[in-house]
Structures are given as C-alpha cells and as structure tokens.
Amino acid sequence: MKKILVTGANGQLGSELNVLSQNYSQFEWIFTDRTELDLCDLEKIASKLSNINPQFIINCAAHTAVDKAESEFELADVLNHQAVAIMAKWSEINGSKLIHISTDYVFDGTVATALDESVPTKPINVYGVTKLAGEKACLEENPTAIIVRTSWVYSSFGANFVKTMSRLMQERDSLNVVNDQIGSPTYAADLAQAIMTIITHDHWQSGIYNFSNEGEISWYEFALMIQEIGGFDCVINGIPSSGYPTPAKRPQYSLLDKTKIKKTFDVVVPDYKESLVRCIELLKRD
Template sequence: MKKILVTGATGQLGSELKVLSENYWQYEWVFADRTQISLDHLSKLKIQLELIRPNFILNCGAYTAVDKAESEPELADIVNHQAVKIIAQYANDNQAKLIHISTDYVFDGTSSIALTEDALNNPINVYGATKRAGELAALAVNPDVLIIRTSWVYSRFGNNFVKTMQRLLQERDTVSVVNDQVGSPTYAADLAKAMMDIISAQEWIPGIYNYSNEGEISWYEFVLAIQEIGGYTCDVKGIPSASYPTPAKRPAFSLLDKSKIKAVYEIVVPDYTDSLRKCMELLINSNFKRI
C-alpha cells in the first residue's frame, strides 16, 4: 500500500485532505503536525522523512503569517524555502512524488491580465520572496516536483477571511474592506480534490500549475458575496488599500490563469460563488449544531 504524507495537517488544506482521505482508502495516510514534521528544525526534518518513508508528499505546511514575516524573515525562510529544499531532495532521492503548495504572492501585482505559470515573478513582501525561493530550490534539486500556486485560501477549518467576515458581518453595523486588490478565492476542499485528481492521474506531469476557483473579484466583492449568501444586513464599505496599511504590501492584482491545470490534468475548477456557498452552508450548519 502506497503511503501519502501530508505536512501542515492541522491547517486548512491539510484538514480538508483529511476529510477527503476517507474516499481514498487504497492509500496509507500520515497526517503530520509540527511535531511529526518539523519544518522549522531542518536537521530533524531529514530524520523524520526517513522514518515515515512516504511514496507521496503533499507539502501543505508553510509560514503563512504574511505581516509577521516582515519581522521574522529568517524563520519564514527556513520554513518556506530551506525546508522545502530538503523535502524536494528527499523526494528526488527516494523516488517519492511531491506536490508543493505555493502562492500568488510570488507576483508583484502589476499585471492586468490573468497570470500564467510563466509570468514574471517579483515578490513584494517577505512571505512571497521566501515562497518563491522555495519554488526555485525545489525545482533545482528535483525536476519531478509538482508545484501548485494558489490564492486567497479559505475553509471551514482554521482561521481565514471567510470565517472572520462571517462573524464581523453579524457583529457590526459597518465593515470596511479593500476594493483595489483583485484575484480569486480558493476553497481548500476544491484544491484538496485537485491534488488527489493529480495523484490518481495515469501520468505524472511535473512543473508549476495555478489553481484557484473561477471568478475575478476584489476582497470587497468577496465580502458582498459572503453577505448575500449569509443574508446579513451589515453595511459593507469599499476602501482603498492606502486606507488600510499593513506591515506587508499585497499584490494589487493576482488573478491566476488555470488553463494549464485544466488542460493537462483535466481538472474541473468550480466557480467561486458555488464553492463559497458550500463552505458557508457547512459553517452555518456547524454553528446550529453547537447551539
């Protein structure tokens, strides 16, 4: 039985893969948290991989605190770059298949058309720079690695934009949201399914791929969709990024072109509104159950 290792197992994507794993009983699954796979402890990481000896590695673990990374660049680099190189090297040396998750933050946001996998990289914050360094390191040591860039990830698990906004829309009379950053959200359950479709495909075709849900929206429009689905009455105001300064700059435009993953792996990419509705129904139902 082939073994699948999921790093970052308690995160949004790792948690969705755990739910999905029930449909893939033909594999032995190892869901590793920070104690089992130490992305911030490089010498320990090599030993841990040798002990698990996976056939597939789904590297969902990362340093994702975008603003905090500005003051912790060394730690962000260890987790997002140096650890990725070790995992990619292990996969190469042991004939394991690696799917590594990356980000739209490798781009600078100056494009006006959907970004392909070949678009120029020019990260504008520490998080994006360390994630791009991880991509390059993985590709340098392992030509068989498969990298998926994604954006605006949310889920019923963990802390994320959808859950935060769902709460604020119920608690406040007014919510202000930036309206000049454009992209597309990614429901982690959809991305998890895409990853398993790749593993299940007849042929492994490595390289960089983009994945997010279909649609081109701003964060402001995203909140309006959350409000509509939830039936909330809060007043949502659009504001420019300049009115909401953060330690890390964000790309103004990071819409990903999904043509490649759809063509090569025949991945079906749902529209963001359909996926958002599914996630919010799960969140609302789970809230009712708690009550």
C-alpha cells in the same frame, strides 16, 4: 499500499485533505503537524521522512502569516524555503513524488491580466520572497516535483477571510473592505480535490501549476458575496488599500490562469460562488 504524507495537517488545506482522505482508501495517509515533523528542525527532516518513507508528499506547511513574516524573515525562510529544499532533495533521492503548495504572492501584482505559469515573478513582501525561494529550491533539488500556486485560501477550518467576515458581519453594523486588490478565492476543499486528481491521474507531469476558483473579484466584492449568501445585515464599504495600511504590501492584481492544470490533469475548477455556498452552509451547520 502507497503512503501519502501530508505536512501542515492542522492548516486549512491539510484539514480538507484529511476529510477527503476517506474517499481515497487505496492510500495509507499520514498527517503530520509540527509535533510529529518539525520543519524548523532542519537537521532531522530527512531522517523523519526516511522513517515514514512516503511514496507521495503533499507539503501544505508554510509560514503564512504575511504581515508577521515582515519581521520574521529567518523563520519564514526556514519554513518556506530551506525545509522545502530538504524535502525536495529527499523525495528525489528516494523516488517519492512531491507536491508543494505555493502562492500568487510570488507576483508583484502590476499585470492586469490573468497570470499564467510563465509570467515573470517579482515578489513584493517577505512571504512572497521566501515562497519563491522555496519554489526554486524545490525544482532544483527535485525536477520531477509539482508546484501548485494558489490564492486567497479559505475553508470551514482555521482562520480565514470568510470566517472572519461572517463573524464581523454579525457583530458590527458596518465594515470597510479593500476594493482595489483583484484576484480569485480558493476553497481549500476544491484545492484538496485538485491535488488528489493529480495524484490519481495516469501521467505525472512535473512543473508549476495555478489553481484557484473561477471568477475575478476584489476583496470587497468577495465580502458582498459572503454577506448575500450568509444573509447578514451589515453595511459593507469599499475602501482603497491606502485606507487600510498593513506591514506587508499585497499584489494589486493576482488573478491566476488555470488553463494548464485543467488541460494536463483534467482538473475541474468550480466557480467561486458555488464553492462559497458550500463552505458557508458547512459553517452554518457547525
């Protein structure tokens, strides 16, 4: 029985893969967080991987606190870059297939068309810089690896925009939400399914792929849709990014073109609204 190792098991994507694993009992699943596989301990990563000896690695672990990364470059670089290089090298030497999760933040957000995988990268914050370094190291150390870039991830697990907005809309009379950053949300459950579609596909085709849900919206429009689906009674005001300064700059436009992943692996990409309905229904049940 082939083993699938999932790093970052307690994050949004790791948690969704854990739920989905019940549908893929042909694999032995190993879910690790920092207690079982500490990616900050670079010296021990390779030996830990050898002990587990997985045939597939899904690397969901990352330093994803975008604003905190601005003052934590070394930690972000260890998790998002150096640890990835070690995993990639181990997987190349040991014939293991690696799927590494990356981000739309490798782009500067100045191109106002859907971005395909060939668009030049130019990150504008530490998170994006370290994630891009991780991508490059991944493909240098293991040319057969697959990198999946995603954006605006949310889930019924963990902390994210959908859960925060749902809570605030019940606590406050009005909210201000940025209306000039454009992209598309990603329901982590859909990303988990896309990953398993790749793993169980007849052909393994290495390289970089984009995945997010369908739709082109701002954070403000996303908040309005959360309000509508959730039935929340709260006034939502759209404001420019300049009205909500953050330590890290964000790309203004980072809509991902999903043509390549659809054609290569027959991945189905749901519309963001139908996925948001599914997630909010789960949250209401909980």
